[in-house]
Amino acid sequence: MTGALGNMDDLYEAIILDHYRSPRNTAPVEEADVDFEVNNPFCGDEFHIQLKVENDAVAKVGITGRGCAISQASASLLAELVEGKSSDEVHAAVSSIRRLLKGEEITDEEADVLGDIEALAGVRKFPVRIKCALLSWVGLDDALKAHQTG
């Protein structure tokens, strides 16, 4: 059956489909410190992301919204990753994932941090979908920066 579907498996690895079907941390966060929306009007992805920050570390994440399998799974993977991370660690992870999706090398240490997220690398063969994979990450980076400076 996947024969006719060609390279689909590169894009939709099992781990991606799992996060898509059962996204993590979907409960809204009360009294969030960081609260923002990201959207890509062209494909109709919209997420509302909330963080509770304690001692410069992300204590709680909540992501609601809707999107394609890639943006949804990516947001869910993000939610899983950032909990407990300092904002510097989050920035570093965003930088790693940007490079991963651009097709640049990442170090073994970076790969360790990303963990399951490396499954998103299959998106590189589908360049129009890279935006979907990056959507929540870019938004998070911007929102955290804004939180720190303001």
Next chain:
Amino acid sequence: MTGALGNMDDLYEAIILDHYRSPRNTAPVEEADVDFEVNNPFCGDEFHIQLKVENDAVAKVGITGRGCAISQASASLLAELVEGKSSDEVHAAVSSIRRLLKGEEITDEEADVLGDIEALAGVRKFPVRIKCALLSWVGLDDALKAHQTG
């Protein structure tokens, strides 16, 4: 020599070249009854045409200006033709020449009236030059109409 110049002779019949080189009735008319300018800005033809009308007949014509051989000869032929003609006769002649240049048939009587002007028929093979040939005629028609009504 005319070999390389192809169909030039169809356009520039001897009679045309003659009128081009020695245009008739180029003296300005004093106290003209009909006085108008025609021009084709695209090719740079500009003529100033003046008529003296007596008893509904053209008593005197004066044409000054500059243009290509075709527009110049056509204006000169016009000057020759209209002298002594009633305005109805002029309208009829303009109608004949319009049809001649469109490639429609004209009657023997019309041809008699046009005389030398039939030499302009060669312009039909050079459609972009038809405007040059018609310029002063169309202007004359309009100006006479305006003179009659106003």
Next chain:
Amino acid sequence: MSNPEFGSRVFDVDAIRADFPILQRKINGNDLVYLDNAATTQKPNQVIKSLVDYYEQTNANVHRGVHTLSIEATDGYELARTKVAKFINAPRPEEVIWTRNTSESLNLVAATWAEANVGEGDNIVITAMEHHSNIVPWQQLADKKGAELRYLPHNEEGLIELDSATGVIDYRTKIVAVTHMSNVLGTINPVAKLAERAHSVGAVILVDAAQSVPHMPVDVQALDADFLCFSAHKMLGPTGIGVLWGKYDLLEAMPPYMFGGDMILEVTYEDATWNDLPYKFEAGTPNIADAIATGAAVDYLTELGMDNVWQHEQELTDYAMEQILSLGSVRVLGPQNPALRGGVISFIHDTIHPHDLGTALDQQGIAIRTGHHCAMPLVRSFDVVAAARVSFYIYNTKSEVDAFVSGLCETEGYFSR
């Protein structure tokens, strides 16, 4: 030229397909099944050849040239205009203005006719199913002029009920700008009736015919339209060229849109006088080659006959609608009765996001469009931000519809592993 409605060539899909080289392409190892025709259509050899012939044999700048190439280029350019005029039954070829696309045609009318005729307190009426290109120019103009932008609503099936126009179109309405056929819902709007309504209050009617002229016989006189806009690229023609048709007297009274070479009769250092129609609206060197190729596209469609084109698409739509609805997992937007709509089917899958569906079908060689289809407010009114869309043209077949439906099933299987 034969009558555009009836055609002089047998409508034989296999023969038609042989005219389209791109249909030989393999996509990810599969035959291309091109179902994105509402976005743009493919081009037959006849149109491609027209471009090649022009550039290999005629190419020159038009108008006012005395040399042979320039004269031939001018003749070809003007002949194409005449073909288009005949195709939409325009009374005069000078009423056909070449633009870049439908969007430019719409902007032209907003920036000239409406700029001069819409004032404070007036209103502009459009429908709630317009393409962005027929929304945003009016939003901007209304804003600038202190006018009101009103939306004619549609019912749940996506149909405009004429009763709803009462109270929306009123004596302060200056222009009614409506799509002839929705690029999302497929709905065909009652343009002739809306024209009557518009004229009865002294308003003009503009028809966005981007999706109708390519697919059905369109007669500007029968519709009693005042302006009509469409794009060549959606009707077998090249990209980069579109048409604005307008009634002569309206166009004649309008100020120019752009200024420059060709649209001018005379220029001094102080002032300029405008050229006659249609040149008043065609500033600079026109898109000569693509205008001529549009003539070739019109010839192609005229030979097939627009009645036959329409009938072919009706059959396909009918068939596709049945197949898609029988899946049970898909919601179709717009009227389900194929007689009320053209060959565009937008739908939403219960579980698969349009974007994922688009990627999965592309793996199988099937090209569909996904997203908001440049009609965001409309798509959102169905409580989604994106939809998938298939749209048909003369070269599509029932077996391509089958390929699409089975591709959809494959995808369902894949995502429910």
Next chain:
Amino acid sequence: MSNPEFGSRVFDVDAIRADFPILQRKINGNDLVYLDNAATTQKPNQVIKSLVDYYEQTNANVHRGVHTLSIEATDGYELARTKVAKFINAPRPEEVIWTRNTSESLNLVAATWAEANVGEGDNIVITAMEHHSNIVPWQQLADKKGAELRYLPHNEEGLIELDSATGVIDYRTKIVAVTHMSNVLGTINPVAKLAERAHSVGAVILVDAAQSVPHMPVDVQALDADFLCFSAHKMLGPTGIGVLWGKYDLLEAMPPYMFGGDMILEVTYEDATWNDLPYKFEAGTPNIADAIATGAAVDYLTELGMDNVWQHEQELTDYAMEQILSLGSVRVLGPQNPALRGGVISFIHDTIHPHDLGTALDQQGIAIRTGHHCAMPLVRSFDVVAAARVSFYIYNTKSEVDAFVSGLCETEGYFSR
């Protein structure tokens, strides 16, 4: 990509001519001698093939499509933009806006940047040798805004003396819009110096590069231009596509020109937000095929090297000028020193009207332009209403110049029978 200045291919006119199918054409039984290149140039196989390949293999609507054809079309369209950016040494590809032609590029700047920045009592400076497309938009704008339109004069030779700019460009000048090379006189204007002058009073400078980009290396950064406009059809490319280049920050701050699909990020029934550069200025389906073919034209010129193109034309102009002047019956407009001008020679014959000359040369297969060359005020300033013009490009040869000169002599003979 190699450096556009130097080229990677030997500049061999015979080999170049073999790339241009139209040069095989017979006109009235004679070989075509095409000397109307300032109006539009001919197209090499490489450009024609780019169009054919696009329509036979790739054609689809760009942006936001998830299917393979749409992705390929988008990539091709954007790659062409990058090629153009590199060709004029633009810092960023997003600064390259596709338009229909130079005229639209000029109108765009007048209707957006100037509309927002020119006020009552301000002035706009152009030269007395502009093409209508760079006169009339400014006349209209000045009129609308109560601003003044000022002309930088040229001397008898057709050269702009920088001293004359003092007093014309002043602290109320908002924009200086000048042609880089005159399409009538051939004059090359001191754009970099005028840019300095403009910037020193806080004005911006727009360069009409319709006649320069096709013929010489042009570097927007070296010129320190703010806007630069040109047409693909005058540089081996197809009709229907042009370029507006602008500095990023200026473009970013400008309101859109047209509204519609693609130039929009988000639309509601009430409002719209604009997309990023360059899309903000590209409403509706773009001229995809012709943009890609423009990339092919740029590749062709880049391979030849713009320095070589320029040198070839200088040699021809030098040679032609000598031949024409030696006739004794002809007055050449503009500078006679070929180092000060490009490959455009406008002239007036003592006795033969340009129109008759054009017809006579056409009988001999020689295509020249006659008339006002869309620069009426300039042509009139020489006390004539029309002139004849020859203009050269990469495929022209000295023996074609000879054919032209002997055609002129034949014509003289004919008319003095």
